[in-house]
Amino acid sequence: MILSGPASAPIVLARKSIQLWDPAIPESHQPYHAELELPPAESARIVPRALKAVELVALTSLRELVDELNASRRSIRAVALVAGSATDPESIRNPHMRAHAREGQLFPHALAAAAKILRIPATTIIEADAFTKAATALRKTPATIKNEIAELGRAVGKPWGMEEKTAAAAAWMALAG
Numbered sequence: 001m002i003l004s005g006p007a008s009a010p011i012v013l014a015r016k017s018i019q020l021w022d023p024a025i026p027e028s029h030q031p032y033h034a035e036l037e038l039p040p041a042e043s044a045r046i047v048p049r050a051l052k053a054v055e056l057v058a059l060t061s062l063r064e065l066v067d068e069l070n071a072s073r074r075s076i077r078a079v080a081l082v083a084g085s086a087t088d089p090e091s092i093r094n095p096h097m098r099a100h101a102r103e104g105q106l107f108p109h110a111l112a113a114a115a116k117i118l119r120i121p122a123t124t125i126i127e128a129d130a131f132t133k134a135a136t137a138l139r140k141t142p143a144t145i146k147n148e149i150a151e152l153g154r155a156v157g158k159p160w161g162m163e164e165k166t167a168a169a170a171a172w173m174a175l176a177g
Helices: 031-037 040-071 095-117 127-138 142-156 162-176
Strands: 002-004 011-014 079-083 122-126
Touching: 002 162, 011 142, 031 040, 031 095, 040 095, 079 095, 079 127, 079 162, 095 122, 122 127, 122 162, 127 142, 127 162, 142 162
Parallel strands: 079 122
Antiparallel strands: 002 011
């Protein structure tokens, strides 16, 4: 979600989905699942390659977005990332659920690392905290934030589900900076 304008009246510039895995390395889609599914020797070879692919795709994608905005005389002031959970994946006993948790942290971490390389401030918030943190940062109530984000959604059209709403809340916080 790319927002612009003053924090008092944000507008949605773009709603984009960034693919953070490399189709040439299918295991990069779910690298920690590959770790579960492959024999140990093969996993030890493939998983690091898949993780590196995620990092490279994140950097390439963010760099392309920066270039696209620069071409339209705009710039990225900050990156706000939404993570599903702050739970330490290693505390999860079930290997399959642990793989999901590790991947849930992998992609925001990869984008945060890419932002750091590109010298763009980045912050990560937990999905469940998005509206409360946005309300605090913007000095509004969570209900007001939800209503104003719903209005942003009406302006850009569907889809405008929870993923778009939490991304908008995070981007709005970054805009308020």
